[in-house]
């Protein structure tokens with residue numbers, strides 16, 4: 151999945167000019183877009199990349215196109231490989247949404263009243279330390295306070311952390327899908343570790359067309375912590391597999407991208423019910439009308 155995101159506010163014309171220039175440069179391997187924040191009217195240039203970007207080459211191009219220095223924010227989207235491969239020994243437990251996420255090395259028992267989730271992350275995303283994951287755990291708690299979903303799906307499950315959270319809390323089967331076969335395997339191991347191996351149905355799929363995903367539709371709870379771009383791409387498919395009244399939890403988007411994602415989901419008949427902001431990251435809760 152993309153590692154970094156480059157973003158900066160620009161005028162609309164500048165943003166589109168830079169997008170055009172970036173898309174002509176295959177060597178930069180960037181996916182660029184221009185969009186407007188509908189709340190403020192501000193325009194942004196954004197680009198994501200699958201591997202660490204060549205910032206010097208990008209800045210040289212930006213200087214040529216924009217005719218001067220511009221400060222670009224570079225946001226790491228995922229726990230990158232260095233982060234993941236760092237010893238898990240250093241990871242402290244995380245408390246979010248009434249869930250207590252801890253690694254196998256943790257010797258302190260979980261506090262009273264929480265739902266413990268044992269995650270040994272290895273090479274998949276989702277130790278509970280990223281604001282997008284804690285935002286989703288918080289959103290799951292909020293949704294489960296007012297709804298009792300029976301058919302949940304977690305799209306982009308990573309370590310399986312969110313699917314496991316729902317399975318432990320509701321004691322019902324959860325479909326957990328990921329584009330990455332390694333994440334699917336890690337999810338299976340983590341589900342077993344947490345005593346919900348019998349409840350998690352892992353699916354290795356890039357989109358939502360997989361027979362298991364379609365065969366179990368419609369869903370009354372859909373969780374997807376991916377990224378703004380894929381979330382927008384997936385919005386028609388998510389709209390189709392969501393039943394009326396379904397809760398849809400979306401994360402992986404920067405605060406500046408929230409309006410664009412909300413607009414895409416509005417077009418598919420899903421309306422915003424709640425939002426959680428943690429540092430630069432927004433988690434949305436929508437409902438299928």
Ligand SMILES: C[S@@+](CC[C@H](N)C(=O)[O-])C[C@H]1O[C@@H](n2cnc3c(N)ncnc32)[C@H](O)[C@@H]1O
Pocket residue numbers: 151228274275276277278282283286305306307308309310311312327328329330333355356357375376380402
């Ligand atoms: C940010 S991680 C989220 C992991 C976990 N759900 C969490 O909240 O910590 C995003 C995951 O989505 C997966 N992914 C990316 N695009 C996807 C797609 N189109 N369909 C399914 N999974 C996808 C990635 O492989 C990655 O494991």
